[in-house]
Amino acid sequence: MPRIRKRKFGPGVPPPHERKPFRDVGRFLKETFGAKCYKVCVDGGFTCPNRDGTCGTGGCIFCGERGSGEFITESGIRNQIEVAMKKAQWKHHAEKFIVYFQNFTNTYAPVDVLRAKYDGALAQGDERIVGLAVGTRADCISEEVADLLAEYTQKSPKYYVQVELGLQTSDDRTAEFFNRGYKSERFTEAVEILRRRNLNVVTHIMLGLPGETKEHIKRTVEFLNRHDIQGIKLHSLYVLEGTRLAELYREGKFEPITYAEYIDWALYVLTHVSPELVIHRISGDCPRDMLVAPDWILKKKQILDEIIKTMEKNGWGQGEFYE
Ligand code: SF4
Numbered sequence: 001m002p003r004i005r006k007r008k009f010g011p012g013v014p015p016p017h018e019r020k021p022f023r024d025v026g027r028f029l030k031e032t033f034g035a036k037c038y039k040v041c042v043d044g045g046f047t048c049p050n051r052d053g054t055c056g057t058g059g060c061i062f063c064g065e066r067g068s069g070e071f072i073t074e075s076g077i078r079n080q081i082e083v084a085m086k087k088a089q090w091k092h093h094a095e096k097f098i099v100y101f102q103n104f105t106n107t108y109a110p111v112d113v114l115r116a117k118y119d120g121a122l123a124q125g126d127e128r129i130v131g132l133a134v135g136t137r138a139d140c141i142s143e144e145v146a147d148l149l150a151e152y153t154q155k156s157p158k159y160y161v162q163v164e165l166g167l168q169t170s171d172d173r174t175a176e177f178f179n180r181g182y183k184s185e186r187f188t189e190a191v192e193i194l195r196r197r198n199l200n201v202v203t204h205i206m207l208g209l210p211g212e213t214k215e216h217i218k219r220t221v222e223f224l225n226r227h228d229i230q231g232i233k234l235h236s237l238y239v240l241e242g243t244r245l246a247e248l249y250r251e252g253k254f255e256p257i258t259y260a261e262y263i264d265w266a267l268y269v270l271t272h273v274s275p276e277l278v279i280h281r282i283s284g285d286c287p288r289d290m291l292v293a294p295d296w297i298l299k300k301k302q303i304l305d306e307i308i309k310t311m312e313k314n315g316w317g318q319g320e321f322y323e
Helices: 025-033 077-092 111-122 143-154 172-177 184-195 214-225 244-250 259-272 300-314
Strands: 037-042 096-101 129-136 160-168 200-207 231-236 278-281 291-293
Touching (some): 025 096, 025 278, 037 077, 037 129, 077 111, 096 111, 111 129, 111 143, 143 184, 184 200, 200 214, 200 259
Parallel strands (some): 096 129, 160 200, 200 231
């Protein structure tokens, strides 16, 4: 007798990952650009002042040798973009694209070098590309860099511009331990510089940093709520092969948080940040072959589903307890 698969969702009820009781980036981009919009990641060939000796060496203890761009494989900026756009068109039916400079620190170069890289990537005239996103550090945001980025929002064609700041935590002691290389007050200054030009700020925060508890997460959320930011990315800290964190883990000096803790802390963040913030990510994304620990990090869909179901069960929306 054929096995009858039990239907988990009633007719017409979308699965949890499509319900998302928070301001999801996919929906936000579709509303903004009127079509399915996808971020294509590029490696612009930058380095990081936290690695080349300018403000530190060795980098953040969790940072891999590709500087957070482990999934990027194609060389040449335009080539990377074309390959990634084709893939996203085929796989996700994307029609519009945001070019995302992801690896290392993407504002860490003289302004004329930055301009050449950004111009080359945007290839003005390609109507499929509607935005520019740059991942960077708060201490690599200057008035000149912000002026350059603002130009892309003003001249024709006008682009959506998003600056992603890897704060990770508001706690300066934790930041010192993981070797961030700047104090959190520098983040405040960077946000002010960017917002004076109406540039969109997306802040990365990390759950499970060494020595951090839920109390630290609460303080980081309070800190974020005092800033004029437009989005957040939640990352679960994972141990990547070849990093200082992997050494600490193997020496028994670092223990990742559990799956249950991550769900609990992520729910705290989602229900305590502003309902206006766009949620760009709610878990980490680690290449399987480079992951040391924890294994649960790979269960991205399960994490998302559990967060959504818990929010629905409790009747919580994003910013439910935001003050
Ligand atoms: S700032 Fe970013 S790129 Fe630089 S070391 Fe830290 S995580 Fe890596």
